[in-house]
Amino acid sequence: MGDYRTRRLIWVLLAAAVMGVLIYPVRMRMLVSPPAYQLYRAVEALPKNKLLIVSCSWEAGTKGENAPQTEAILRHAFQRGLPVAIFGLNYAAGPMLAGDIAAQVAPEYGRKYGRDWVNWGYRTGGSQMVAGLARDIPGTIRQDVNKTPVDKIPVMRGVNNIKDVSMIIEITPSLTVPIFIRYLYGVYRTPIGYACTGVMAPEAFPYLDSGQLVGMLKGLTGAAEYETLIGHPAKGMAGMGPQSFAHLVVIAIILLGNILYLRERARSRRP
């Protein structure tokens, strides 16, 4: 029972820290990390005559992290006027959620569905599908979410294989990025960007160090960094205050727990 009470107290403290800062926002200064800056620089340098593929392999469970990342990346692409294709590998709902975000953001920059961006929808098949995508995009994708054949969609004109793709950015809570690294970067040297949840970030650093990834966004912090870089603070930045305060609470709880543990141990050792 005591354990339950302590646990509940921790939840209440964390909820209070998060909600308190959401109600009374605190301005946070955002320092951009090298991986986020590298991704921004890479997108900034993309040619406008090649397709940027944004793979949205996430769903509602990680919306808190992946949605702000998707919005920031799409905003940057639409700002620059890059042709964009959205699709998803692992989670069926991903392309639909990302499509909603794109439909909201695109008109702000005068971008239209079909002419400037397209949603291919969900595709199964994992590595086989990605390997097929490299050789024949229209043959592998065939039609968009509205059932329009891809060869009839203006933004897809001249897009035949992976050589017509400038970059792929994988936004996901899963470790699906190795599929793109193996069959696209590894074989065709297509640049790969990665936007992952905080949990997945440590596993992705070796790919970044070896140059297999051009850049990376790490969780909500990554989204906030990217929003800073494109000059459009949104949900990512809004989350930085609550996140910092929640982290302070967690650190305080860990320190307190260790102090109490050491005190208890010292007391039990006394004769």
Next chain:
Amino acid sequence: MTPTHDAIGIWLAAVCTIAIYSILYRENVLFRLFEHILIGLATGYGAYIVVTQVLHPLWYTPTFEEGRWYDIFALLTGALFYTIFSRRLAWMSRFAMGVLMGLGAGLGIVGFITELAPQLQASFKPLNTINNVMVLVTVLTVMSYFFFSREHGRGLAASSRLGRWLLMVGFGAIFGNTVMARMSLFIDRANFFINDWAPQVKHLALWLWAHLT
């Protein structure tokens, strides 16, 4: 007051979130009910998307409407997996399994070369910065920790102990990132409660006040 689609959606989302978070208080029926609803919805939605966005455009249409009749063999090969449920026909599933394993093995070899070789290459760094020296020390000591074919004597024991400590640092970083990730998800929900649901509650309260007083 006529509730709009948005308002209904917001109230539904709020009820679902509260029901799921109720597990933080204790195990309860409401949590179980909404957990099952979530799993059912996700499975149903996934099946619907697979049929409408994958099977229909990529298999049904080419096979029956575009004359690619030979695509029927994809269905037949795939259907062989289900023979595993019959004791008499289970041997047929081995054909499908063999195709899948052959494909996986072939692609796996490409994957091994294109994914791991650059990482091996990247771990050979010139020892001209502290970072690079740390990479070398970490790689060697962590690998020595997983070296089990010889008893860990004095030298190897020291190296593997350092490797274990460095692994702990790595696990700490992963745990820190996990905390950050979970907090981000909670922030999203808290944001929803404050910026989307709270105005709806206020709206309802004002409506009730106007009609009941």
